[in-house]
Amino acid sequence: MSDFPDDMPFFGDPAAPRAQAGGSVAPGGIAARAMKARSAPNYLQGLNPEQRLAVETTEGPLLVLAGAGTGKTRVLTTRIAHILSLGLAYPSQILAVTFTNKAAREMKERIGVLVGGAVEGMPWLGTFHSIGVKLLRRHAELAGLKSDFTILDTDDVIRLIKQLIQAEGLDDKRWPARTFANMIDGWKNKGLGPSEIPEGDARSFANGKGRQLYQAYQDRLKTLNACDFGDLLCHPIRIFRAHPDILREYNARFKYILVDEYQDTNTAQYMWLRLLAQRPDNSRRQSGSPISPLAGEIGAKPGRSTVNICCVGDDDQSIYGWRGAEVDNILRFEKDFPGAAVVRLERNYRSTAHILGAASHLIAHNEGRLGKTLFTEAPNPDDDRVHVHAAWDSEEEARAVGEEIEQAQRKGHALNNMAILVRASFQMREFEDRFVTLGLNYRVIGGPRFYERLEIRDAMAYFRVVAQGADDLAFERIVNTPKRGLGEAAIRQVHDYARARDIPMLAAAADLVATEELKPKPRSALKEVVDNFTRWQSLLDSTPHTELAEMILDESGYTAMWQNDRSAEAPGRLENLKELIRSMEEYESLRGFLEHVALVMDAEQNEELDAVNIMTLHSAKGLEFETVFLPGWEEGLFPHQRSLDEGGRSGLEEERRLAYVGLTRAKKNLHIWFVSNRRIHGLWQSTIPSRFLEELPEAHVEVAETGNSYGGYGGYGQSRFDRADPFQNSYSTPGWQRAQQNRSEATRSNWGSRSGANVERIGYGEADSGFGAGRGSVKGRTIDGELVAKSVSDTPSAFKPGDRVFHMKFGNGNIAAIDGNKLTIDFDRAGQKRVLDSFVQRV
DNA sequence: TAAGCTCATGTTTTT
DNA sequence: CATGAGCTTA
Numbered sequence: 001m002s003d004f005p006d007d008m009p010f011f012g013d014p015a016a017p018r019a020q021a022g023g024s025v026a027p028g029g030i031a032a033r034a035m036k037a038r039s040a041p042n043y044l045q046g047l048n049p050e051q052r053l054a055v056e057t058t059e060g061p062l063l064v065l066a067g068a069g070t071g072k073t074r075v076l077t078t079r080i081a082h083i084l085s086l087g088l089a090y091p092s093q094i095l096a097v098t099f100t101n102k103a104a105r106e107m108k109e110r111i112g113v114l115v116g117g118a119v120e121g122m123p124w125l126g127t128f129h130s131i132g133v134k135l136l137r138r139h140a141e142l143a144g145l146k147s148d149f150t151i152l153d154t155d156d157v158i159r160l161i162k163q164l165i166q167a168e169g170l171d172d173k174r175w176p177a178r179t180f181a182n183m184i185d186g187w188k189n190k191g192l193g194p195s196e197i198p199e200g201d202a203r204s205f206a207n208g209k210g211r212q213l214y215q216a217y218q219d220r221l222k223t224l225n226a227c228d229f230g231d232l233l234c235h236p237i238r239i240f241r242a243h244p245d246i247l248r249e250y251n252a253r254f255k256y257i258l259v260d261e262y263q264d265t266n267t268a269q270y271m272w273l274r275l276l277a278q279r280p281d282n283s284r285r286q287s288g289s290p291i292s293p294l295a296g297e298i299g300a301k302p303g304r305s306t307v308n309i310c311c312v313g314d315d316d317q318s319i320y321g322w323r324g325a326e327v328d329n330i331l332r333f334e335k336d337f338p339g340a341a342v343v344r345l346e347r348n349y350r351s352t353a354h355i356l357g358a359a360s361h362l363i364a365h366n367e368g369r370l371g372k373t374l375f376t377e378a379p380n381p382d383d384d385r386v387h388v389h390a391a392w393d394s395e396e397e398a399r400a401v402g403e404e405i406e407q408a409q410r411k412g413h414a415l416n417n418m419a420i421l422v423r424a425s426f427q428m429r430e431f432e433d434r435f436v437t438l439g440l441n442y443r444v445i446g447g448p449r450f451y452e453r454l455e456i457r458d459a460m461a462y463f464r465v466v467a468q469g470a471d472d473l474a475f476e477r478i479v480n481t482p483k484r485g486l487g488e489a490a491i492r493q494v495h496d497y498a499r500a501r502d503i504p505m506l507a508a509a510a511d512l513v514a515t516e517e518l519k520p521k522p523r524s525a526l527k528e529v530v531d532n533f534t535r536w537q538s539l540l541d542s543t544p545h546t547e548l549a550e551m552i553l554d555e556s557g558y559t560a561m562w563q564n565d566r567s568a569e570a571p572g573r574l575e576n577l578k579e580l581i582r583s584m585e586e587y588e589s590l591r592g593f594l595e596h597v598a599l600v601m602d603a604e605q606n607e608e609l610d611a612v613n614i615m616t617l618h619s620a621k622g623l624e625f626e627t628v629f630l631p632g633w634e635e636g637l638f639p640h641q642r643s644l645d646e647g648g649r650s651g652l653e654e655e656r657r658l659a660y661v662g663l664t665r666a667k668k669n670l671h672i673w674f675v676s677n678r679r680i681h682g683l684w685q686s687t688i689p690s691r692f693l694e695e696l697p698e699a700h701v702e703v704a705e706t707g708n709s710y711g712g713y714g715g716y717g718q719s720r721f722d723r724a725d726p727f728q729n730s731y732s733t734p735g736w737q738r739a740q741q742n743r744s745e746a747t748r749s750n751w752g753s754r755s756g757a758n759v760e761r762i763g764y765g766e767a768d769s770g771f772g773a774g775r776g777s778v779k780g781r782t783i784d785g786e787l788v789a790k791s792v793s794d795t796p797s798a799f800k801p802g803d804r805v806f807h808m809k810f811g812n813g814n815i816a817a818i819d820g821n822k823l824t825i826d827f828d829r830a831g832q833k834r835v836l837d838s839f840v841q842r843v
Numbered sequence: 844t845a846a847g848c849t850c851a852t853g854t855t856t857t858t
Numbered sequence: 859c860a861t862g863a864g865c866t867t868a
Contacts, residue, residue, distance in 0.1 A: 100857065129858045229858045323856065424854050446856080599858065618855050640854055658855080681853065682859035848866075
């Protein structure tokens with residue numbers, strides 16, 4: 001098609017990229033053997049046979065099941081290099097999709113190493129969303145947008161929906177915008193438009209107004225010349241369906257399609273891929289049919305022209321089901337693409353045999369897997385087993401992990417090679433606190449983002465209005481920031497005028513300031529705003545964008561606003577604004593920069609610094625570290641209660657996959673921790689070791705002896721597993737048995753319903769005795785010689801107001817009030833606190 | 844208009 | 859507990 005300026009030849013005869021004959025290369029077939037016989041180019045050297053098969057099977061559909069650490073990225077990048085060097089396609093004829101920018105960036109770099117500058121000619125290598133934007137900008141008018149449309153982030157979306165909910169006269173507290181934003185997101189993940197959502201869904205929000213609101217939202221987006229993340233996929237899908245001629249152009253263009261992390265694709269992404277993977281012979285089957293998902297949009301029948309699509313993934317690492325990913329997509333691949341070749345990569349180059357053994361045994365507890373078993377070719381008898389540690393509470397956990405890190409550091413291990421992977425981000429804090437105390441460098445990955453800061457968002461809002469005058473959300477954000485005396489009333493007037501005429505607010509403001517509608521003061525203030533934007537917009541194409549950006553921030557008074565601010569954060573904010581301008585230099589234009597920010601929300605981390613990495617298990621996917629710490633393996637936290645409540649069995653399986661991801665991040669050393677007490681929402685609760693611990697195979701695990709800290713599991717004997725029955729590993733230490741017993745008790749009493757009423761709590765005695773047996777607990781039950789208090793909220797409290805009590809953390813105090821099993825106590829030193837009755841005793 | 848107060852809320856997270 | 863949102867008060 002003529003509007004592709006990017007067709008650049010690579011190797012071989014530029015005029016005629018050769019397409020190999022259709023049909024896949026049967027493993028062991030003549031073609032495959034012939035390929036092997038040929039002397040292998042450099043880039044193929046060092047691939048193992050499976051990898052090489054995956055690289056060289058260029059024709060036809062191919063599913064690569066790549067276990068953790070089996071060289072997935074290498075296969076993907078080498079495959080692209082291979083296609084290019086054989087001249088099977090131009091760089092611009094390869095569609096390569098990833099989920100994250102990080103993955104896209106890495107792939108690009110690694111292809112660059114293999115093929116050099118040719119990678120620059122690959123405009124279709126990127127995330128689903130970035131490729132979606134590219135498609136949509138080309139065909140924006142077919143979706144009712146202009147090609148300079150704005151991409152809204154979650155925050156904008158919520159504000160917009162809130163306005164709509166209020167406009168409907170609904171109570172935005174009863175019907176939170178955030179909830180509806182999530183619903184819309186869910187629908188868009190499934191590729192459903194307002195008219196296609198299930199009736200039940202439509203009814204479940206705002207007294208049956210769900211569908212109407214969704215439609216109103218889409219209409220509003222059109223007026224704003226904007227779209228949300230979901231639209232980046234859904235609009236192209238609609239365009240392809242409604243305009244087969246356009247789709248055919250892309251079908252013809254993309255000679256090779258590669259998809260990374262296929263197990264994470266949602267339904268919309270799946271439909272998108274299927275459309276793009278259509279080939280001439282079967283494109284007839286698709287028409288402008290409504291979204292009746294998944295129904296034979298493709299299907300390369302044997303004997304017809306097949307599609308060269310290669311999906312790489314690992315069903316065992318599917319951890320994004322909660323945001324719409326369909327593991328089923330990968331499980332169904334061979335049905336979707338008949339005649340597909342499947343290559344399994346099971347040879348692991350990352351972890352020790354113990355780590356692999358533990359991970360494999362754990363994941364084997366899941367049903368419905370495609371089934372892979374990782375193995376290593378280099379088992380080493382000296383390797384450490386997976387260590388399981390117990391701690392009294394999360395504070396001790398953080399302290400002990402800190403000690404181990406320092407110890408490793410003394411042995412010469414770099415902090416960069418260590419990571420702490422948590423289930424939930426609140427766990428990070430305790431580690432951060434501890435590391436600050438120790439003076440240990442750490443880095444939080446996936447924390448609060450640069451572009452989400454207030455001052456950055458404000459500045460971006462200015463830029464957005466300049467770049468795209470219809471962006472009302474941005475306009476509203478900064479029209480009175482800094483304060484210009486444009487209060488609610490004035491803004492309301494502009495808003496209503498704009499809505500009534502279906503024009504952008506900036507245009508409405510321009511109209512209004514020419515009339516006598518507004519009071520003199522707001523009128524002149526608004527006039528200045530309008531004039532400013534008009535001027536900045538006129539400079540957009542003639543002024544270097546960084547210069548323009550600085551001009552905007554100065555002339556608007558935004559910079560001055562922070563300069564005059566005497567608060568502690570102000571200097572930091574100014575610094576961030578400077579950083580923002582600096583980072584703009586790397587982009588060609590203001591628009592390019594805005595797009596980058598919309599799609600790549602994160603700023604780069606400082607990798608120079610040697611620091612321990614702290615992140616969630618989710619963000620650890622794809623990474624590897626020499627030493628990995630996995631704290632918080634307790635029921636309710638991991639597996640997370642909410643996954644269990646909402647996802648049932650499949651929720652549990654997803655949690656298990658998450659555990660599997662965690663285990664397989666480690667190359668050499670792996671330490672798992674659980675604590676017996678954790679503070680949740682301010683209350684100390686006793687916890688039970690995660691069921692996943694029991695699912696680890698004894699042969700690869702060692703329960704660490706920890707006699708080092710106060711109140712801990714000091715009296716532990718040598719760690720042992722129950723040899724009698726390897727499948728029902730019961731650890732034979734007292735603490736373990738107690739844990740087991742607690743667990744079965746708890747299960748019987750419906751553990752962890754959200755009420756928190758039947759959470760088991762362990763009572764304890766004086767501060768220095770820690771877990772001392774039987775000392776002064778409230779209502780007790782003896783297990784293994786230790787006293788376990790069970791307190792349930794419907795049991796009347798044994799205390800009365802005015803009682804003098806002792807609490808291990810807060811010391812002595814008097815009871816002020818009682819609420820079920822929760823006591824409000826005025827502590828002598830710590831002030832008033834609410835604690836559970838099982839944590840205090842009378843003095 | 845901005846600070847101060849009460850109240851509700853509480854996974855994971857990309858784009 | 860700790861944060862954020864919304865509301866009240868000076």
